Amino acid sequence: MTSENPATTQVAAFAIGYTQYLDAEGHVRAPLPAFARDAAALREMYRTMTMVRAFDRKAVALQRTGQLGTYAACLGQEAVGTAIGLTLRHDDVYIPAYREYAANMLRGVPLQNVLLYWGGDERGMQFPEGTPSHNDFPFSVPIATHIPHAVGVAYAFKLRKQDRVVLASCGDGATSKGDFYEAISSAKVWNLPVVFLVSNNQWAISLPSSRQTGAQTFAQKAFAGGLHGEQCDGNDVIATREVLARAIERARSGGGPSLIEAVTYRLHDHTTADDARRYRSEDEVKAAWERCPIKRLKAHLVAQHGWSEADEVALNDEATANAEKIAQAFLAMPPDQPSAIFDSLYAKLPRQYEWQRDEVVAAGPKGGHH
Numbered sequence: 001m002t003s004e005n006p007a008t009t010q011v012a013a014f015a016i017g018y019t020q021y022l023d024a025e026g027h028v029r030a031p032l033p034a035f036a037r038d039a040a041a042l043r044e045m046y047r048t049m050t051m052v053r054a055f056d057r058k059a060v061a062l063q064r065t066g067q068l069g070t071y072a073a074c075l076g077q078e079a080v081g082t083a084i085g086l087t088l089r090h091d092d093v094y095i096p097a098y099r100e101y102a103a104n105m106l107r108g109v110p111l112q113n114v115l116l117y118w119g120g121d122e123r124g125m126q127f128p129e130g131t132p133s134h135n136d137f138p139f140s141v142p143i144a145t146h147i148p149h150a151v152g153v154a155y156a157f158k159l160r161k162q163d164r165v166v167l168a169s170c171g172d173g174a175t176s177k178g179d180f181y182e183a184i185s186s187a188k189v190w191n192l193p194v195v196f197l198v199s200n201n202q203w204a205i206s207l208p209s210s211r212q213t214g215a216q217t218f219a220q221k222a223f224a225g226g227l228h229g230e231q232c233d234g235n236d237v238i239a240t241r242e243v244l245a246r247a248i249e250r251a252r253s254g255g256g257p258s259l260i261e262a263v264t265y266r267l268h269d270h271t272t273a274d275d276a277r278r279y280r281s282e283d284e285v286k287a288a289w290e291r292c293p294i295k296r297l298k299a300h301l302v303a304q305h306g307w308s309e310a311d312e313v314a315l316n317d318e319a320t321a322n323a324e325k326i327a328q329a330f331l332a333m334p335p336d337q338p339s340a341i342f343d344s345l346y347a348k349l350p351r352q353y354e355w356q357r358d359e360v361v362a363a364g365p366k367g368g369h370h
């Protein structure tokens with residue numbers, strides 16, 4: 001903006017950094033960070049994404065056959081969760097929305113817990129003691145309501161002088177909510193050790209990014225609050241991991257909060273209750289498959305690290321068997337007590353709910369499970 005008024009001063013100017021190492025074909029486009037020159041580390045990332053994709057496929061099949069409630073697939077977005085899970089430290093805290101299953105898995109959540117959750121069983125959100133996930137937050141289906149919680153947790157870490165970082169992830173749609181703006185604004189004012197990660201999968205259910213915001217990027221929303229903001233290719237697991245590692249280090253060393261926009265694509269319907277064919281074209285989805293995170297890392301592994309067809313078949317067999325095992329563990333879980341619905345909302349149950357709980361307990365369990 002220019003002005004004829006000499007009293008006008010320019011207060012801010014910005015460019016949006018965009019980090020990509022592997023392009024859609026798996027070609028290396030910039031000098032790789034150290035971890036990505038290690039074949040074992042690359043294989044670990046590839047293995048994680050493949051395991052989660054097989055799990056995701058199985059979860060959709062369970063829903064389609066009436067054995068699971070509504071499920072939000074992570075198809076096409078496996079790189080973001082993998083990068084989160086490999087970057088946070090054990091005693092950091094992860095505050096998720098609900099689609100980054102790779103992060104939950106890497107932090108120690110058995111994936112049958114994810115199925116329990118989508119099966120309406122709150123035991124799914126009880127994460128195992130002794131694992132990094134134990135202090136993580138449960139899934140948040142209400143959009144953006146968990147982002148201010150991240151600020152509160154980060155404030156506590158700063159107050160206690162603890163060397164811990166909070167990472168909160170959300171979708172593109174969440175960035176339009178007041179909660180989101182309140183959170184990023186407060187985080188910078190208090191210079192808190194928190195990273196906000198926006199998984200921009202191009203769609204908020206049926207609303208495209210172009211109708212979500214008038215801004216050219218979601219990352220630039222950081223600048224109004226004075227935060228660091230940048231984009232990465234969210235389908236390039238190396239780029240996402242590297243950019244997150246820098247943001248987490250910035251937070252840990254007192255450099256304050258960051259807003260990272262991981263540019264990805266939701267290849268599946270929003271959830272199993274949605275039919276994306278009603279609002280987006282087949283051509284768009286077909287083009288997005290070409291940018292898939294698994295395809296490009298495989299191409300890189302084949303070209304640079306001797307990944308063979310036998311390796312691929314063995315990994316896919318393992319992933320399919322693992323997904324089947326997870327499904328069986330879920331289906332074999334005995335149902336929770338019907339009174340469990342009263343257990344977690346209040347520290348002390350209000351009296352009117354005590355009566356209701358007592359009635360439920362007296363009536364006893366009904367019907368099948370899940």
Ligand SMILES: [Mg+2]
Pocket residue numbers: 171172173199200201202203204205
């Ligand atoms: Mg979205």
